[in-house]
Amino acid sequence: MATRVPIGILLNGVTGRMGYRQHLVRSLLAIREQGGVPLTNGTVLWPEITLAGRNEAKLRDIADRHGLTEVTTDLDAALARDDLQIYFDAQVTSEREKAITAAITAGKHIYTEKPTATTLSGAVELARAADAAGVKHGAVQDKLFLPGLLKLRRLVDGGFFGRVLSVRGEFGYWVFEGDWQAAQRPSWNYRAQDGGGITVDMFPHWHYVLEQIFGTVRAVTAHVTTHIGERWDEAGRRYEATADDAAYGIFELDGGVVAQINSSWATRVFRDELVEFQVDGTEGSAVAGLRRCRAQHRSATPKPVWNPDLPATHDFRAQWTEVPDNEEFDNGFKAQWEMFLRHVAEDSAYTWDLWAGARGVQLAELGLRSAREGRRVEVPEVS
Template sequence: MRWGLIGASNIAANHMIGAIRAAGGDIRSVLSSDADRAKAYAAEHGITQGHYDLDAMLAADDLDAVYISTTNEKHFAQAMAAIAAGKHVLCEKPLAMTVADAVTMVRAADAAGVVFGTNHHLRNAGSHLAIRDAVAAGRIGQVLSVRVFHAVYLPPFLHGWRLDNPSAGGGVIPDIVVHDADTVRFHLGEDPVDVVAIDAASGLGQGVEDSCMSVWSMPSGAMVMAHESFTHAYAQTGLELHGTKGSIIARNVMTQRPVGQITLRTEAGEETISFSDHNLYVRAMDHFHAAMRGEGRPSADGIDGIKSLAVAAAVAQAAKTGERTAVDYGGV
């Protein structure tokens, strides 16, 4: 599978280049808006061609798929161009700046007959696969509530547009709430109905929020509490699911690394749930390559990306207005 990277990004360098290659992919080119950066990035990562013009990159007859990891406001136009060129698309979250644009992207890919995926890595973690299996097996009974703890400290090398550029999609809500929305949907198999929320600029955000807390209602009646932040240097991430027959307590699992601990607590006592320590991104790429061959679907497809964005958009609106806000999934 021949790949082009749209975006000479940190996530591509630190995670996706290795994952694409480990899954059997061949990276042929990389795009940056800066020609010198494109050339240097290509040389550093053993990529044949560095481009600064998207049309020229897509016109080259040596790509089956593209991975998009530019700033959020660029995703829509770049994805639409790639789809029009007949390329499969794996796009970073959030898919677009609006739910309507995300829906347009996904429907265009479907009409063109190309695979469209959202790079939601957490659902590929062994920890989350084990949690989902335990919930599906009924080990905690009917789920009553979920608590998501995803307050972290944004590493200095990621400071920049995430902290000061709302027009580029900066802020903790588009960056992390989308992950938590996808994770909750993955475990519960249902979509949030409405949300209430507050946000704040608590030390890093300049013109964007850097912390957020929200509560979501689910169709089943379960309640979800989510906490995201860029400013918590000493916090521990985690996920708790509480049901009628037990609770799952997971710590340090909201991460790109295959780490953490999971405890199942029932009337019989406590039990440690083991899980695979495979690479999250390699699993995602294995699934995407299979989908490109017509075998199954991406681990997170375009609909998953639309729905995670829709929840984040509702959280942002609820925080802005102070009102309970229905989640608008754009008709999907």
């Protein structure tokens, strides 16, 4: 049996849906269930987990359900512990910057959900502070590790598209208002004063998808709006929705690539998955979702003719070919956790850091400025 090397991880925000389901259960506990993370020297990295938050009863309940023992509501005391090497943050965005700053000061390696801060200046300061402290740091960019986008990336790397012309993305679903049916998202998402809004939530995602797969984002034109003006919170109280629930963006990338991505919590789904990207190139096109990816090569492209007077004769969906898996795909959050843990333990290459997180915050900030000022905004380099 390989020697286990413990690594202490402080999880803050695990009582929330994302922190609990994706980061605790489907990532760190799944890593423990598989026996840890194998390292190149033959040992196995073993996550020792401490749960942090404000509600001790909720933390104890989660710990008891999963055979954990360490919980705390005293963040400062936990950050002072030598046996905790990594601080992870999945709190509401408005609480994140202060907590990460304290963790950096305590010399902890940083792994965090996005957005990494509420402002670009705050996100840049976190990245600078982490670099200055010499700690490892990473920002969650989970969609890059989804099966559909991994297969899409395979097509890009293999030259399938020729010259990429455009990317068109559709994301979203109907989030219930909360009056006659409970909402699927927490109420703070719809209050700007609490850090809510679909632009600050989703534009950082679109930034890393576009940057990592297609090219640097050079300019943005956006329109954001609040379609649903009143909602009901978890206690059934009516409140005013002050944050945007839909964002319509045009992004200009290197090489003349144009990306259009619609994000909405006020749309009903008529597509195969909750998010889909269509990529069109000179040699072929593809449509990728969370899990599936379908492609159509130039040589197999049909020749439809516009005629609104007759019923359509093409079964357009049947003319696309499924891109095969060709490998086993792990949970995207778990896959990135394993990469970050190896980065901390072995200094392996890792590009999804706080600087990448800051670029995502920048795009959200500039998208909101574009919408506010009604104009195209160029995206300067973050340094």
